Amino acid sequence: xxxxxxxxxxxxxxxxxxxxxxxxxxxxxxxxxxxxxxxxxxxxxxxxxxxxxxxxxxxxxxxxxxxxxxxxxxxxxxxxxxxxxxxxxxxxxxxxxxxxxxxxxxxxxxxxxxxxxxxxxxxxxxxxxxxxxxxxxxxxxxxxxxxxxxxxxxxxxxxxxxxxxxxxxxxxxxxxxxxxxxxxxxxxxxxxxxxxxxxxxxxxxxxxxxxxxxxxxxxxxxxxxxxxxxxxxxxxxxxxxxxxxxxxx
Numbered sequence: 001x002x003x004x005x006x007x008x009x010x011x012x013x014x015x016x017x018x019x020x021x022x023x024x025x026x027x028x029x030x031x032x033x034x035x036x037x038x039x040x041x042x043x044x045x046x047x048x049x050x051x052x053x054x055x056x057x058x059x060x061x062x063x064x065x066x067x068x069x070x071x072x073x074x075x076x077x078x079x080x081x082x083x084x085x086x087x088x089x090x091x092x093x094x095x096x097x098x099x100x101x102x103x104x105x106x107x108x109x110x111x112x113x114x115x116x117x118x119x120x121x122x123x124x125x126x127x128x129x130x131x132x133x134x135x136x137x138x139x140x141x142x143x144x145x146x147x148x149x150x151x152x153x154x155x156x157x158x159x160x161x162x163x164x165x166x167x168x169x170x171x172x173x174x175x176x177x178x179x180x181x182x183x184x185x186x187x188x189x190x191x192x193x194x195x196x197x198x199x200x201x202x203x204x205x206x207x208x209x210x211x212x213x214x215x216x217x218x219x220x221x222x223x224x225x226x227x228x229x230x231x232x233x234x235x236x237x238x239x240x241x242x243x244x245x246x247x248x249x
Contacts, residue, residue, distance in 0.1 A: 003230050004237060008244040010187060010211055010228070017097050018185035019089055020204055022104045024192025024216060028083040028235040031107055056166035064158060065148040071161065072143065075106070076125055082113035084239030085191065090114035091242060100181040104193060104200050106163050119178050121170055121200045123163035132157025170199065182206045191215040191234045195222050 001009075011017065023033035049066065051074070053059050060067045082090075090113040092098040101110050102119045108126045110118045128137040130152035137159050142150050150159040164170055182188065183206045193216060195201040204212075204222070214226035215234045223229055230237055 003228060004240050005244065006228060007213060007230065007237070008241045008248075010213065011092070011097070011241060012245055012248070014097050014187035016099050016185050017092065017187045017189065018100050018102065018181050018207075019098065019189045019191065020102045020182070020193070021191045022193025022195075022197070024194075025085050025103075025234055026080070026083075026105055026107055026109055027192070028085065028233060029077075029080045029107075029109060031077045031080050031109075052166060057168050060160065060165060068149055076139070076143065077107065078143070080107060080109060082109045083235040084242070085235040085237075086110055086113035086115070088238040088242040093117060099185060100177075102178050102181065102203070104197060119174050119181065121164070121174060121178065121203075123161070123171075125161060125163065127162035128159050129162055130155060130157040131160050175203070178203050179206050183208055185209050186211075188212045189215070190222070190226070191238075193220075194218060195220045 023031070027033050047054070047070070049059070051070070054067055054070045086109050089098060089101055089110065093101075093115055098117075100117045100119055101115050102121065103110060104121050106120065106122050106125050108124055126139050128139065128142050128150070129135065130137065132152060133155040135152055135154050137150065137152070142159065142161070145151070151157065152159055182203060185207060186209045188204065188207045188209060188211070190204060190212065191214075193201070195204070211227045212225065213228045213230070214220065214222060215230045215237055217231055217233070
């Protein structure tokens, strides 16, 4: 039995599946990751500031115009579409087998694919709030703003994306829901993440089920603990799994 056939068999038996994912699930949609050789952190060499510095809360407060220039050019990918991995997870939720998608991504592609139960550990580019009055602003508002730093029409305050920057804490409610989902799962699928970003990566340690599947192109510190390790492209793998499951139905 191949790894893909084994994964399909395990998924077919799962009744409370949880997917924990990172940037690697969106690279097949044309969104670069951060830490690989072709990632955002390696590409950005022209700025006197490192991407990690720009994407920090202290930097946002001091230099919002530099932040927004980087954010709009490097973090927003308006034409990205869900790939077979996103679509498989949405389909699996519709079948009543997937409990939650837990993502470190901010791109909103899981929701665009049709997933409803998505826990966004690091927020979303699609939510933006005035730091003065709290008014909601859409991504379209941010991208169409004529100002280098988007301002609130209601009070003139600076608008901040609802994304977790370095130096900021994760949302407590999202963490609580994540811990609950992982601890109650019977199958944990981990995909497209190097499991190096903390505290997010630590959350998988709450899994108490029997089977963990790790789908990632590069090695991680968790490889030896996975019950099944697959290093092929995640979109291709999950697309094949979906086809196998539909053929067996």
